[in-house]
Amino acid sequence: MSVLVFIETENNTLKRNAAEVASYGVALATLLNTSCKAIVFHATNPETLGQFGIKEVTLVSDAPTHFDAHAYAEIVAEHAQKNEFSQVVVSSSADAKYLAPILAVKLQAAYVPNVVNLPQSTTPLSYKRAAFTNKAFAYSEVLAANSVIGVSNNSFGVVEKNERCAVVPSSSASPSTKLEQLSIEKVTGIATIADADVVVSGGRGLKGPENWHLVEALADVLGAATACSKPVSDMGWRSHDEHVGQTGKPVSTNLYIAIGISGAIQHLAGVNSSKVKVVINNDPEAPFFKAADYGVVGDAFEVVPKLTQKLKEFKA
Amino acid sequence: MNILVCISHVPDTTSKINFTESDTKFDTTGVQFIINPNDEFGLTRAIWFKEKIGAQVHVIHVGTSAADPTLRKCLAIGADKAYRIDAPATDGSAVANELAAFAKDHAYDLIIAGRESIDYNGAMVPGMLSALLDMPFVPNCVGLTIDNGMATAEREIDGGREQLKAHLPIVIGAQKGLVEESDLRIPNMRGIMQARQKPFEVVPSQGAEAKTKDVSFEKPAPKAAVKLIPADDIDQLIELLHKEAKVI
Numbered sequence: 112m113s114v115l116v117f118i119e120t121e122n123n124t125l126k127r128n129a130a131e132v133a134s135y136g137v138a139l140a141t142l143l144n145t146s147c148k149a150i151v152f153h154a155t156n157p158e159t160l161g162q163f164g165i166k167e168v169t170l171v172s173d174a175p176t177h178f179d180a181h182a183y184a185e186i187v188a189e190h191a192q193k194n195e196f197s198q199v200v201v202s203s204s205a206d207a208k209y210l211a212p213i214l215a216v217k218l219q220a221a222y223v224p225n226v227v228n229l230p231q232s233t234t235p236l237s238y239k240r241a242a243f244t245n246k247a248f249a250y251s252e253v254l255a256a257n258s259v260i261g262v263s264n265n266s267f268g269v270v271e272k273n274e275r276c277a278v279v280p281s282s283s284a285s286p287s288t289k290l291e292q293l294s295i296e297k298v299t300g301i302a303t304i305a306d307a308d309v310v311v312s313g314g315r316g317l318k319g320p321e322n323w324h325l326v327e328a329l330a331d332v333l334g335a336a337t338a339c340s341k342p343v344s345d346m347g348w349r350s351h352d353e354h355v356g357q358t359g360k361p362v363s364t365n366l367y368i369a370i371g372i373s374g375a376i377q378h379l380a381g382v383n384s385s386k387v388k389v390v391i392n393n394d395p396e397a398p399f400f401k402a403a404d405y406g407v408v409g410d411a412f413e414v415v416p417k418l419t420q421k422l423k424e425f426k427a
Numbered sequence: 428m429n430i431l432v433c434i435s436h437v438p439d440t441t442s443k444i445n446f447t448e449s450d451t452k453f454d455t456t457g458v459q460f461i462i463n464p465n466d467e468f469g470l471t472r473a474i475w476f477k478e479k480i481g482a483q484v485h486v487i488h489v490g491t492s493a494a495d496p497t498l499r500k501c502l503a504i505g506a507d508k509a510y511r512i513d514a515p516a517t518d519g520s521a522v523a524n525e526l527a528a529f530a531k532d533h534a535y536d537l538i539i540a541g542r543e544s545i546d547y548n549g550a551m552v553p554g555m556l557s558a559l560l561d562m563p564f565v566p567n568c569v570g571l572t573i574d575n576g577m578a579t580a581e582r583e584i585d586g587g588r589e590q591l592k593a594h595l596p597i598v599i600g601a602q603k604g605l606v607e608e609s610d611l612r613i614p615n616m617r618g619i620m621q622a623r624q625k626p627f628e629v630v631p632s633q634g635a636e637a638k639t640k641d642v643s644f645e646k647p648a649p650k651a652a653v654k655l656i657p658a659d660d661i662d663q664l665i666e667l668l669h670k671e672a673k674v675i
């Protein structure tokens with residue numbers, strides 16, 4: 112019944128979400144009275160997982176260097192089967208959501224996505240997970256012997272442990288790839304919606320793309336990613352991949368700041384699992400205020416520059 | 428080219444979600460069901476292929492007759508044939524296994540599912556289906572062209588896009604961006620009339636077993652009232668975010 116954590120990397124270093132999935136895996140193993148190990152591809156700093164209680168990590172370095180879900184799933188599945196890991200823990204990133212269903216089939220495992228907590232019961236294993244685009248939670252019972260658990264971002268948190276972590280190099284043959292990567296375009300140096308701790312999002316209330324410097328300046332002081340409501344990307348003010356909500360990207364950050372967004376049910380569904388929501392809107396009746404923790408009723412064109420300036424002073 | 432589009436039938440995006448029978452069942456009272464928006468993007472692309480390069484477009488759903496009107500709508504907007512596998516959609520694994528058993532008996536060049544369903548939100552079915560059929564899979568698909576048996580697809584990734592190439596057959600997970608929203612179709616009278624003549628087949632279940640069971644549901648705890656901060660006292664907002672919420 113031991114636990115294996117799949118750790119993701121970005122430019123060969125562990126991704127930020129490694130801390131949370133490792134913490135979750137270690138806590139799950141404690142609950143199940145078993146051990147927890149990790150597996151990572153092409154990382155230069157795998158031993159840092161000791162910080163979150165991982166005592167052994169398998170380092171795979173003979174696989175495709177870019178993330179290839181089919182090849183990676185094959186290697187992880189083989190490793191899990193050989194070493195009798197019955198529970199595999201992954202994150203909820205786009206890559207993890209790509210890998211997990213393929214991995215589950217290879218392991219003949221149940222896949223429980225969007226898990227927000229440790230199991231409510233261990234016999235049978237039962238997990239609380241987000242469903243209906245965060246409008247509800249489901250309690251899912253696992254009917255199979257093996258399972259793949261997808262941990263929802265920023266749901267469990269990070270537990271520092273400071274163990275020593277041994278790195279074991281693996282030697283599996285690299286599987287053939289099914290998909291040829293032609294090219295990849297990726298912004299570098301700025302926070303992405305999936306990884307950021309803070310997301311600053313703008314809606315139609317900002318009137319036009321020429322005003323987005325307000326959003327960008329605020330995001331800049333906070334080290335935040337920028338996002339937008341659906342009509343904003345539909346009108347081409349911002350690119351499609353910034354659109355968040357039920358039909359866009361999910362946002363599950365610590366702090367979500369919504370500027371000039373009304374708070375339609377489809378928008379809220381996708382951002383509600385963020386911990387703290389701040390809403391800036393000049394209409395006190397805007398539905399978003401009902402879902403917000405903090406609100407400022409005011410003109411974005413006055414409030415946002417002031418907030419940016421004050422935050423600069425605060426950070427200085 | 429033969430295309431199969433997997434259709435899930437979900438509550439309309441504006442639906443309030445409620446449960447009955449001591450929170451063990453989704454309450455469908457007053458809920459309008461629609462084609463899952465991600466599947467609609469996929470279906471629209473399939474119909475585009477049909478019109479531009481020639482293709483047979485089949486739609487399929489695993490579930491009860493409750494989804495029949497949704498499948499008829501797919502026929503009315505241009506699909507050629509509908510199948511419904513007569514099995515309760517118990518979990519993503521059971522659905523993927525039913526679909527895989529069906530697809531193995533039919534030669535599809537392209538299988539389109541949605542990125543995820545907006546109800547159970549697993550993002551499970553398309554990836555599992557690809558693994559069961561041993562086909563390449565492109566999730567979060569925002570671009571797809573086909574030329575001479577080769578597919579060139581674009582996948583949205585965190586912070587960007589990746590271009591991929593593979594031999595058919597493949598499975599994709601469709602989402603917004605695959606087609607323009609203005610290309611989505613509303614069934615017209617002619618389409619609705621034609622749909623009545625189109626084949627609609629109910630296929631018996633293979634009895635695929637579920638690997639998970641949703642035993643109960645819960646709604647998020649009601650939110651405490653918002654704290655309003657006067658627009659001329661931004662210092663207070665920063666103080667609250669720092670000291671109370673501890674997020675900055």
Ligand SMILES: Cc1cc2nc3c(=O)[nH]c(=O)nc-3n(C[C@H](O)[C@H](O)[C@H](O)COP(=O)(O)OP(=O)(O)OC[C@H]3O[C@@H](n4cnc5c(N)ncnc54)[C@H](O)[C@@H]3O)c2cc1C
Nearest residue numbers: 314315316340341356357358371372373377378393394411
């Ligand atoms: C099938 C479907 C799926 C959808 N999916 C999504 C989704 O995933 N994500 C999404 O976002 N939407 C989605 N929508 C659209 C959604 O219903 C709303 O239309 C959309 O979220 C509204 O965007 P908005 O808040 O930017 O614009 P509006 O509703 O126009 O709101 C603008 C807001 O700005 C405020 N404002 C105006 N001027 C100022 C100012 N000077 N200062 C401060 N505030 C100001 C106004 O008071 C208003 O509240 C979907 C809709 C459908 C039908």
Ligand SMILES: Nc1ncnc2c1ncn2[C@@H]1O[C@H](COP(=O)(O)O)[C@@H](O)[C@H]1O
Nearest residue numbers: 433488489540541543544549550551552
């Ligand atoms: N019961 C079903 N019948 C047919 N296709 C389905 C069904 N459930 C899910 N799918 C397909 O799988 C996609 C992802 O669904 P899910 O795995 O539930 O998030 C959907 O967008 C559909 O294309």
